[in-house]
Amino acid sequence: xxKIEIKVIKLIEEYKSMLFLLAITGISLYIRYTGIxxxxxxxxxxxxxxxxxxxxxxxxxxxxxxxxxYNVLYETIIALMTYIDMKAMxxxxxxxxxxxxxxxxxxxxxxxxxxxxxxxxxxxxxxxAIVVLLPTVVLNSAFWGQCDVIYTCFLILFLMFLYKExxxxxxxxxxxxxxxxxxxxxxxxxxxAYYFYKKKFSILLLAVSVSVFYVLSSAGVFFxxxxxxxxxxYLGQANVSTSMYLNVPSFWMLxxxxxxxxxxxxxxxxxxxxxxxxxYVLDGKKKMDTAEQxxxxxxxxxxxxxxxxxxxxxxxxxPLDIIFIILCFLDRxxxxxxxxxxxxxTRGYASYLFQTDGIMYWQALLYVFAWIHFTYTLLCKxxxxxxxx
Numbered sequence: 001x002x003k004i005e006i007k008v009i010k011l012i013e014e015y016k017s018m019l020f021l022l023a024i025t026g027i028s029l030y031i032r033y034t035g036i037x038x039x040x041x042x043x044x045x046x047x048x049x050x051x052x053x054x055x056x057x058x059x060x061x062x063x064x065x066x067x068x069x070y071n072v073l074y075e076t077i078i079a080l081m082t083y084i085d086m087k088a089m090x091x092x093x094x095x096x097x098x099x100x101x102x103x104x105x106x107x108x109x110x111x112x113x114x115x116x117x118x119x120x121x122x123x124x125x126x127x128x129a130i131v132v133l134l135p136t137v138v139l140n141s142a143f144w145g146q147c148d149v150i151y152t153c154f155l156i157l158f159l160m161f162l163y164k165e166x167x168x169x170x171x172x173x174x175x176x177x178x179x180x181x182x183x184x185x186x187x188x189x190x191x192x193a194y195y196f197y198k199k200k201f202s203i204l205l206l207a208v209s210v211s212v213f214y215v216l217s218s219a220g221v222f223f224x225x226x227x228x229x230x231x232x233x234y235l236g237q238a239n240v241s242t243s244m245y246l247n248v249p250s251f252w253m254l255x256x257x258x259x260x261x262x263x264x265x266x267x268x269x270x271x272x273x274x275x276x277x278x279x280y281v282l283d284g285k286k287k288m289d290t291a292e293q294x295x296x297x298x299x300x301x302x303x304x305x306x307x308x309x310x311x312x313x314x315x316x317x318x319p320l321d322i323i324f325i326i327l328c329f330l331d332r333x334x335x336x337x338x339x340x341x342x343x344x345x346t347r348g349y350a351s352y353l354f355q356t357d358g359i360m361y362w363q364a365l366l367y368v369f370a371w372i373h374f375t376y377t378l379l380c381k382x383x384x385x386x387x388x389x
């Protein structure tokens with residue numbers, strides 16, 4: 001081995017962490033590059049069309065009237081894009097791909113916080129790599145051109161600030177997430193449970209979130225729209241779907257897809273299950289003292305939403321998959337749940353994007369049994385709980 005080789009090896013060993021991150025980032029960028037020209041139906045018939053409408057209206061002044069069915073903050077970002085001379089699809093995807101890396105960094109930092117490790121430790125690098133290479137993360141932004149990465153990024157920051165008891169910061173970023181996606185409300189049952197368990201913050205802090213949501217959605221009001229327009233849009237979204245499920249392994253795949261007759265039953269079952277979860281928290285049978293207990297409780301409430309609520313879509317599992325990844329670094333017993341969740345989410349994405357077979361009956365059954373086992377683990381095998389002895 002000559003002197004040059006020795007020096008190169010020493011440099012590689014010294015900067016191995018940085019080189020690993022650069023290599024993973026480069027590989028993941030190339031993967032995204034391969035999908036950036038893929039035109040999804042949502043991109044072709046909705047997002048690009050909204051862009052063209054706002055461009056015809058002159059950009060920001062076009063916000064005086066509603067475009068599409070996403071909230072005003074998303075419309076505002078599209079309006080700002082119209083001032084950039086570039087193909088609309090690339091503008092959308094570049095924004096979302098940029099947030100892929102912000103999300104990966106945020107998740108890695110949160111995992112290090114929970115494990116009490118330094119940033120850029122081995123845990124940081126592995127978590128970062130998993131997130132940027134996760135099939136659903138890649139497909140969502142680079143191929144589909146959807147914005148789920150943005151609100152999920154802020155939800156991860158919300159969970160991190162909430163865990164660190166930085167209450168104001170937590171509810172500010174929760175409001176930002178809400179301004180991007182209505183599905184942010186799936187975290188409300190967990191927030192209520194954590195509120196009763198910790199007794200350290202006021203539930204009225206949700207007003208901070210609503211205020212942030214409204215301020216970020218106020219561009220339309222500035223240009224003449226109704227003052228309550230941001231709320232009207234989300235109320236409209238809640239009544240759009242007429243299916244019990246769409247490319248997601250919902251419990252209702254085992255029952256039927258009659259939205260008219262099953263919608264009310266689904267909401268009641270979901271509310272009842274959340275009520276049981278809240279009871280266990282109030283009775284002290286489900287604790288949230290450790291990082292693992294904190295996140296597995298969040299996962300349970302979120303998973304219950306996706307599994308039992310009507311009108312669920314495949315993309316709604318995005319935050320759940322990310323949280324499961326963090327849990328895997330707290331205890332390896334979560335590997336099986338994370339694997340099932342991510343694989344079935346990927347299956348749902350593939351069904352929409354590439355017209356492969358959709359979620360099958362047995363896969364929905366597996367998802368339901370995984371939830372049942374997860375629930376049993378939380379309520380009967382947690383070392384802090386003795387009710388099943």
